[in-house]
Amino acid sequence: MDKAFDPASFEEKWQRWWAEQEIFVARNGPRDEAYCIMIPPPNVTGVLHIGHALQSTIQDLLTRWQRMHGRNALWLPGTDHAGIATQLMVERQVAEEGGDRRAMGREAFLERVWEWTHRHHGNIRQQLDKLGASCDWSRERFTLDEELSRAVTCAFVRLYRDGLIYRGEYMVNWSPGLDTALSDLEVEMKEVRGKLYRIAYPVADSDERIEVATTRPETMLGDTAVAYHPDDERYRRLAGCSAVLPLIGRRLPFVADEAVDPEFGTGLVKVTPAHDPTDFEIGRRHDLPSVQVIDRRGRMTGEAGEPFAGLDREQARARVVEELERQGALVAVEEYVHNVGHCQRSGVPIEPLLSTQWFCDVSGMAERARMAVAEGELRLVPESWGKTWEHWLANIRPWCISRQLWWGHRIPAWYTADGDCFVAESFDQAVAAAGTRELTQDADVLDTWFSSGLWPFSTLGWPDETADLATFYPTDVLVTAFDILFFWVARMVMMGLHFTDRPPFHTVHLTGLVRDAQGQKMSKTRGNTVDPLELVDEYGADALRFTLAALDTPGRDIPLDPERMAGYRAFGNKIWNATRFALSRTAGAEVTPELDPAGLADPERWILSRFARAAADVDRRLGEYRFDQACERLYHFFWGDLCDWYIELSKPVLLGDADRPRVAEVLLTVLEASLRLLHPVMPFLTEELWQRLPGRQRVHPLSIALAPYPEPVDGWLDDGVERRMQALTEVVTRVRALRADLGLPPRERPRLYLDSDDPALLDWLLEHRALLAFLGRLSEVVAEPAPEGASRDAAGGVRLGLEVAERELTAAERERLASELAGVRQQIGRLEQLLANPQFVGKAPPEVVARNRERLAELESRRADLESGAGG
């Protein structure tokens, strides 16, 4: 074995081998043996970023853990067609070649996208492979696969027949940048420094002028009313009157509407039903006409009249202001900071537009989704997301699901020449329903998230009743970042409840966002993004995985620090070298899974007990989705208990002439079990090392990935041994500290004096004098009070003295003793006060009182030592 571990030398080998052995291929079988996680499908032409690496690590960790627990574990991989993102990418390409998608035509363009998709498909798998993902690639899915598309059509048709999908003209969020309608979620509110214009409108047949305020003067061209609040005394008199729209001359009726805030401005609002959501509602309530003055590309229409028609909305704004000013209708212009909706993808301001679109009425589904969390049928981890979930679902509005794009699932609706609409699963069925073949299919495609919402069951064969669906649905855990909680998670839950009557998973684990080492958000403009594959090359996949898992504290973002990752790479090296030591010093011994502690010496019983405890803790913490705590426990058990102590304790036997029963066997056995405990987090390294252990076949004939996850072994737990061994390690640590204070060179081997009020403990320590001598580099250990001149201390319930040559106390020693005495006195004072307090003694639990009494006794004994001039 090489002296240092080199992840690059074996990671690829094992990923290939796992695939060849079909270790991650799940089978059909009983529902209760199955465990299933669906990957949040990344963009098919995309590249995995560090957030994907985090989520993949968690998903893989869970899947491997459950697989080792004997579950029929399926982690189903796949990709998303990502409508807008992919179409934009290819459009940009076409544009670079001087082309244009409209000029190309729908079919030619789609061919181009498919080509692009096929070329990039495979990237994602390669990347997941490098991370060690244990996906079942035989079940890989793509949202535009024939079967998944069939599921989408079926879902659409069913919702339509249930009356939950409908087509109609409503106010939508229109993106002039993308030339399509968007859902509310795709609109990003941004604070914008703009202007508030106050405009005077004359009251018809009077000399009076009223004043309205707007941030968008160009929309006045489409005004069809002026509104005030029904309770507003100031304007009731205007009922039945009209205002005259400047520049246009149209008469605008005054209407009273609750939506108006009388406190804002003058309490009068211009109403533009075609270009503002609130105004649209007011228009509906008062039966006002709509005048559309802005078109889909953000330009003024003919209705805007001369000289505005044809101008861009920004230009028109300036022009309108200019005209108003000229006519003396502009009363004031104020600086104004307000929120404006922007298109998440193209960045341009959203234009609220009246448009005919397909909508999904999700109110009923949303209520069920809300209840699922409220009643505990669906669990959010961390739970703090519950309120956000509740609030969003309680205030949900119809979902605009049609997009004026080409890349996606075409809406299964056909129109006759007369405009009659037939929604059907296929053209033929539409023909059958319509009674004519003269049908035109709806040009639009569905919101990408519509198909994503079906992902947990469409990937398993729904709407057919497949064996996969029976085995794996509902799935178990969904792991994703909180930023798509509504886009995706909520919609999956709504769709799952609607179509399958069950939530598609019982738990949602929401991870934080990966940030840089300073806690800054990663972004291309900041230039602080990291490529997970580069990290794999530099630190190894296992170190990256361990780092991500260890930092995944619930509800917190993850500051990814390269130095920390280097620390976990060092941990990998530690594991490597511990194994190297074990293999080189245990010739002839084998892993013995059912090891019985009877007949073993205390160090062996100790490490078995420590292992059993660690195994129980790690397993429990994984079950609580506390990957951070599980990792910390793994790290400290392996490095601290196993390497720092047990391997050292084994050396007198394995390297020297000491004799204790079955030490080699214990070391190999604990090492083997530890590798299994680590495997879900560090799959490559543990497989590489595990395969070298003699006797591993007794645990599993093929792979550590299929070996059982360590179960806590009650027979290995031993409190008594752990207590005694703790005294031993504490004594050793004190001895080493004394040596450091005294500046003793490593070669020097002083004698150690031990003395204790606990004769049993003292006897036991004496029995292990050889170990104490080895670990503390001592010449001998005797059970006598330390003589004059010895350097003294206390630890683990014993007084100890180190015999050193005639000398003065070193300054360091004197300082340490003085500060210790001061500390001891202070604590004694505190404890005496505490124990003298009848409230404490009366009310605190007896064991807490007892513990403090013991502590006080120890401190008093230590104080006596120190005061009697310990150290000579």
Added chain:
RNA sequence: GGGAGGUUAGCUCAGCGGUUAGAGCACCUGCCUUACACGCAGGGGGUCGUGGGUUCGAAUCCCUCACCUCCCACCA
């Protein structure tokens, strides 16, 4: 305007009612001790954001304030 989270060692974070508040990295001292210098041993370092309250006991529970993050929201 609502809501969530944060403020603990130089940095990034654990701990969330009971002895002397922890980790990783960084720092200091001494060591290449035949598994590992990606290492070993020892060590320094914190009025746990502010002010109050509950309690025998608070970093931990409650309230106030301050400062940061983020999400949601049709006030023109």
